[in-house]
Amino acid sequence: MPIPAAQSATSAAHPVPDRHGQNLFSTDTELHRLLALYLPADLLQHLRPHFERLGALAGGPLDELARTADRNPPVLSLRTRTGIDDQRILKHPAYVEMERLALSEFGLAAMSHRDETLGWKGKMPPLVKYVLTYLFVQAEFGLCCPVSMTDSLARTLRRYGSPELVARVLPRFQSLDFDTLAQGAMFMTEQAAGSDIAATVTRARLDETGQWRLEGDKWFCSNPDADFAMVLARADDAPAGMKGVSLFLLPRQLDDGSHNHYRILRLKDKLGTRSMASGEIRLEGAIAYLVGEAGRGFQQMADMVNNSRLSNGVRSAGLMRRALAEAEYVAAERRAFGRRLADMPLMQRQLQKLRLPAEQARTMVFQTAATLARSDAGEDGAYALLRILTPLIKFRACRDARKVTGDAMEVRGGCGYIEEWSDPRLVRDAHLGSIWEGTSNIVALDVIRAIKREQSLPALQAHFGDLIDQAGLAPAFATALREALGRAAELATTAAAEGGDLLARQAASSLYHCCSAIAMAWEGARGGSADRIEWAQLVLLHRVLPRDPLTAQVVPAAWQMQPGTEIETVAA
Numbered sequence: 001m002p003i004p005a006a007q008s009a010t011s012a013a014h015p016v017p018d019r020h021g022q023n024l025f026s027t028d029t030e031l032h033r034l035l036a037l038y039l040p041a042d043l044l045q046h047l048r049p050h051f052e053r054l055g056a057l058a059g060g061p062l063d064e065l066a067r068t069a070d071r072n073p074p075v076l077s078l079r080t081r082t083g084i085d086d087q088r089i090l091k092h093p094a095y096v097e098m099e100r101l102a103l104s105e106f107g108l109a110a111m112s113h114r115d116e117t118l119g120w121k122g123k124m125p126p127l128v129k130y131v132l133t134y135l136f137v138q139a140e141f142g143l144c145c146p147v148s149m150t151d152s153l154a155r156t157l158r159r160y161g162s163p164e165l166v167a168r169v170l171p172r173f174q175s176l177d178f179d180t181l182a183q184g185a186m187f188m189t190e191q192a193a194g195s196d197i198a199a200t201v202t203r204a205r206l207d208e209t210g211q212w213r214l215e216g217d218k219w220f221c222s223n224p225d226a227d228f229a230m231v232l233a234r235a236d237d238a239p240a241g242m243k244g245v246s247l248f249l250l251p252r253q254l255d256d257g258s259h260n261h262y263r264i265l266r267l268k269d270k271l272g273t274r275s276m277a278s279g280e281i282r283l284e285g286a287i288a289y290l291v292g293e294a295g296r297g298f299q300q301m302a303d304m305v306n307n308s309r310l311s312n313g314v315r316s317a318g319l320m321r322r323a324l325a326e327a328e329y330v331a332a333e334r335r336a337f338g339r340r341l342a343d344m345p346l347m348q349r350q351l352q353k354l355r356l357p358a359e360q361a362r363t364m365v366f367q368t369a370a371t372l373a374r375s376d377a378g379e380d381g382a383y384a385l386l387r388i389l390t391p392l393i394k395f396r397a398c399r400d401a402r403k404v405t406g407d408a409m410e411v412r413g414g415c416g417y418i419e420e421w422s423d424p425r426l427v428r429d430a431h432l433g434s435i436w437e438g439t440s441n442i443v444a445l446d447v448i449r450a451i452k453r454e455q456s457l458p459a460l461q462a463h464f465g466d467l468i469d470q471a472g473l474a475p476a477f478a479t480a481l482r483e484a485l486g487r488a489a490e491l492a493t494t495a496a497a498e499g500g501d502l503l504a505r506q507a508a509s510s511l512y513h514c515c516s517a518i519a520m521a522w523e524g525a526r527g528g529s530a531d532r533i534e535w536a537q538l539v540l541l542h543r544v545l546p547r548d549p550l551t552a553q554v555v556p557a558a559w560q561m562q563p564g565t566e567i568e569t570v571a572a
């Protein structure tokens with residue numbers, strides 16, 4: 001795809017191109033087309049000014065705030081100056097302003113739990129939240145963790161909390177009033193219980209008043225001063241293993257306004273997400289409320305974790321989009337050897353290698369968010385599909401973000417390595433996506449679990465098979481996609497058989513590449529840009545089909561649409 005000279009917000013004539021000040025929504029024409037394909041026209045029309053505003057913020061002021069907050073990480077304060085114990089996390093005003101934008105102005109955490117947001121009457125489809133997050137995260141990654149945990153906590157509370165607990169707590173998660181709205185967190189990980197939640201040793205005991213009290217250490221707690229946290233703990237009389245773990249809601253403040261009985265011991269010194277606090281917590285008889293059924297903590301928490309995993313995939317897609325857009329801008333504006341970088345064949349190839357994973361992830365965001373809406377509406381088979389798409393996007397998009405942000409850094413040359421530019425922060429943040437909320441191994445194994453327990457593979461094959469049928473592609477390309485999906489499903493079936501764990505990552509990658517290629521081709525054929533069909537072909541050719549590294553690979557002529565073939569487009 002030829003890159004036109006950019007519409008620079010600053011002086012494009014400067015030899016060191018700077019994209020700062022560009023609107024990240026209005027310059028992303030591919031996103032416009034996808035939105036027209038996936039959102040109802042009236043909702044899209046209503047939301048366009050909000051997308052424009054967030055795009056303008058993310059390309060300028062929000063990016064500045066994020067850089068300031070990254071350079072001024074939160075600090076744990078233990079006492080007042082008069083010596084009174086009063087634990088507080090001191091956040092830089094830049095971070096607080098970002099919190100106001102995310103939680104109050106755009107309502108990112110509340111919009112799925114209230115009937116009116118951004119002036120739209122009725123519930124927002126999940127896709128809107130994810131598109132706003134996709135724009136927001138292009139400027140600020142760290143805060144998106146507390147935003148996602150707040151949203152996910154509210155979802156889990158609504159689903160499993162007692163009516164009395166929900167009535168008491170939920171309104172604060174539905175609020176857009178920055179002074180009173182609640183933030184959420186989840187405290188699961190312990191020193192010996194990260195991936196292996198069954199090893200949880202935090203204790204829960206009923207006191208003489210019938211109140212649950214928690215005791216123990218939690219080792220990784222992001223947003224540790226949140227108003228409420230979901231916590232996993234083991235009741236005194238509970239059996240060992242997963243069946244003994246229960247879910248509790250931990251308030252930061254007790255009813256009398258005093259601080260609940262837990263302490264933040266210290267904050268972590270992190271590679272990325274430096275704007276946002278992650279700490280270690282000691283529970284010292286902290287009062288908490290049982291959520292749902294005792295002994296089903298892990299199953300209930302799984303819903304919250306899955307929601308966060310999807311958000312993680314969205315965030316990685318956003319990081320890749322930012323990295324790619326920066327690289328495209330630099331290539332269009334920077335000159336060497338008397339030519340624009342974008343006109344050099346090797347640079348074009350380098351950009352294409354960034355573009356494919358970034359666009360695959362974007363497509364999978366749209367597909368997964370649309371499936372979440374259908375699953376929540378109770379549509380047949382949608383849950384089984386969601387159950388596999390979520391770990392697929394978490395696994396592959398988060399891994400791809402590491403490479404794409406790193407390789408995009410190189411496109412800016414030496415400046416890419418300098419902290420004044422966005423690249424180093426993107427690289428540092430991108431590495432976290434495939435560690436928290438389940439490492440790559442754990443999430444790949446979760447793909448296999450979905451296949452074994454939820455019958456997710458037939459649901460996936462049916463859905464993506466339908467997309468091939470609907471797309472009206474060149475028959476040879478449609479056949480190649482169908483065969484690739486079938487073979488990826490066979491590999492996944494082998495991985496799900498006894499002793500097949502070793503294949504879990506290979507199977508997850510194969511399914512992701514096939515599904516994203518199919519959905520991209522469908523989007524290209526149904527109103528997205530025609531480039532999407534070309535990108536789908538390249539994904540199939542370079543990521544899925546066997547290749548001979550000693551030959552140049554070209555897209556087979558038979559995969560191209562015959563000239564004059566009408567592509568049916570959907571109304572925007």
Ligand SMILES: Cc1cc2nc3c(=O)[nH]c(=O)nc-3n(C[C@H](O)[C@H](O)[C@H](O)COP(=O)(O)OP(=O)(O)OC[C@H]3O[C@@H](n4cnc5c(N)ncnc54)[C@H](O)[C@@H]3O)c2cc1C
Nearest residue numbers: 186187188189194195220221222278436437438439441442
């Ligand atoms: C910045 C940051 C913030 C965090 N915030 C939170 C938070 O707010 N709340 C929270 O609860 N947690 C949080 N975490 C914890 C995070 O979710 C865990 O670190 C992560 O789940 C991995 O657990 P672990 O560190 O115990 O590693 P381990 O579970 O010990 O894993 C170590 C390695 O072993 C591998 N491994 C484990 N089991 C298997 C297996 N069966 N097969 C193959 N390989 C395996 C893993 O893939 C990994 O590579 C945070 C972590 C970080 C870095």
